[in-house]
Amino acid sequence: MQTPVLVDRPDPINLVLAQEEDRLDWLLPVRHSRMAVSPFTFYRGTAVVMAADLARQPHSGVMVQLCGDAHLLNFGFYASPERQLLFDLNDFDETHPGPFEWDVQRLAASMILAARDLNLSVKQQEKVCRRTVRAYAKAMAQFAAKPVLEMWVMQLDLDRLIEEAESKSLQCLLQSLAARAQQRNSRQAVSKLCEKDRSGELRIRHDPPLIFSFSEFQGKWLDYNKSRDEWHQDMYELYLANIRPELQALLSNFRHVDTAFKAVGVGSVGTHCAIGLWVDQRGEEVLVLQSKQAKASVLAPYVCLSTPEHQGQRVVQGQRLMQTASDPFLGWTSTPAGNHYYWRQFRDWKLSVDVSLLDAEGLTDYGRLCSWTLAKAHARSGDRGAICAAIGSSKAFAAAMLEQAVGHADQAQLDYQALLTRIASGEIATSHVY
Known part of the structure; x- marks a missing residue:
């Protein structure tokens, strides 16, 4: 044809x-x-x-x-x-x-x-x-x-x-x-992507250009008037405010230890995507969350229908509406400068079919x-x-x-x-x- x-x-x-x-x-x-x-x-x-x-x-x-x-x-x-x-x-x-x-x-x-x-x-x-x-x-x-x-x-x-x-x-x-x-879960992600520093603390392995540790980062992409710790804490507190109370209680058992930019997908490469590592208070459990920058949908210029002003909220609400069940850790947040993000679990049994094998x-x-x-x-x-x-x-x-x-x-x-x-x-x- x-x-x-x-x-x-x-x-x-x-x-x-x-x-x-x-x-x-x-x-x-x-x-x-x-x-x-x-x-x-x-x-x-x-x-x-x-x-x-x-x-x-x-x-x-x-x-x-x-x-x-x-x-x-x-x-x-x-x-x-x-x-x-x-x-x-x-x-x-x-x-x-x-x-x-x-x-x-x-x-x-x-x-x-x-x-x-x-x-x-x-x-x-x-x-x-x-x-x-x-x-x-x-x-x-x-x-x-x-x-x-x-x-x-x-x-x-x-x-x-x-x-x-x-x-x-x-x-x-x-x-x-x-x-x-x-x-494919947080433990598997940590085994592949993390290492221990001199003090024995887990850290995400710096492996540029695909994985770029925040501890090595001195570029222009963070808000100028905030330290890395303040920048992350502001985002985390807003994220907590946008998830369910029982998950807030669950996450209170964990402390954040590291963050790194990580390239994902094809179309998303270059957007501000990161993974964050949390460890529970006993040092026994790990949790890896993924942060993805949310910008206006490519469809927005062509469809005059209302969506949330916060682009992370748009993604989260759209996902919850379309999926029968969604990641409980799915939530939205912003940087201190007002850039929009959504967070979710990283590698939580996520896997796609390799159609080249069919x-x-x-x-x-x-x-x-x-x-x-x-x-x-x-x-x-x-x-x-x-x-x-x-x-x-x-x-x-x-x-x-x-x-x-x-x-x-x-x-x-x-x-x-x-x-x-x-x-x-x-x-x-x-x-x-x-």
Whole structure:
């Protein structure tokens, strides 16, 4: 299928570079290198580009709480507060109200790009995409038929999902991930990222450029009139005020011992993301929290719907609305200068599927899994009946979404080549460490 690419659009690379104006400058070459790996990794880092493209297209007007960046690697495993392994959306930096189709198109285009990375035929690419979209439509119809209280708390039965997976490649991968995910916790993070100083105190290992200890930091990114300890304490006290009282009591058993900037993801690289290490009063337990800078969603310029003024609060409330169960440590805070952040647990059973290990059947099944999950998230915040009415025939809806997904995937590949050209010219710096 040949789909014409979009014309008369903002320069995509300039949109990416504009995002970097207040990011950590030593990490920008890392971001560029991660985006330069493949068209798919470029796509992962360019939600801002697709937002501008989506805003130029007609839509149904049926609004939901969007993930805002619903590509297939922003789904994965994590732990519920009751220590059950869940599968759900797991990245909400761009969450914002908007037309439900925008998330569906972001997911569908990512399926096309992932299928191309696997060297699947055009026919297989189209099949993967169509079945992903039809699975969304089918799931939404099921959610629309259920009482709202029943729908609200629905979760995937992971054991049954693994047992009944049609694809053996996906079945084996899910079994392995489910076992590995439960080993990813604060203790495991400390064993990999920390060391003891001369006094025997645990410290986060300084490993620039990807991990930069605050104790080694003398740059411009902290507020000028505050010491590091005062700066952190102000943020921590505001964070405590925005989580539940019982968690405040729990955290009173821990003391903060260290913090470091840590590069994460693709699109987020260079934003002010950090990990903080807490140790309990007995020195027996550790807790690692992640702090992520929250800036306005890339969708905000194109959707005139209200969201919280505090961008960390926007992320937290969007995540809680879309997920059936969320990290109990999720909360928002600000620096003394007024920059917005949200905090959450680091590596708390969090793990994503490596789609490069799947075959065509496995990718198709995984697309259906992500679609059910996305439909559930949309059903919690939107009018399920109105979404079903806007979808109409699932076959026609899938055909329309396929055409648009191919167009977005083709455009992403052209934009990726534009990035490589500007890297080759020396205009955009890269890093050998990424």
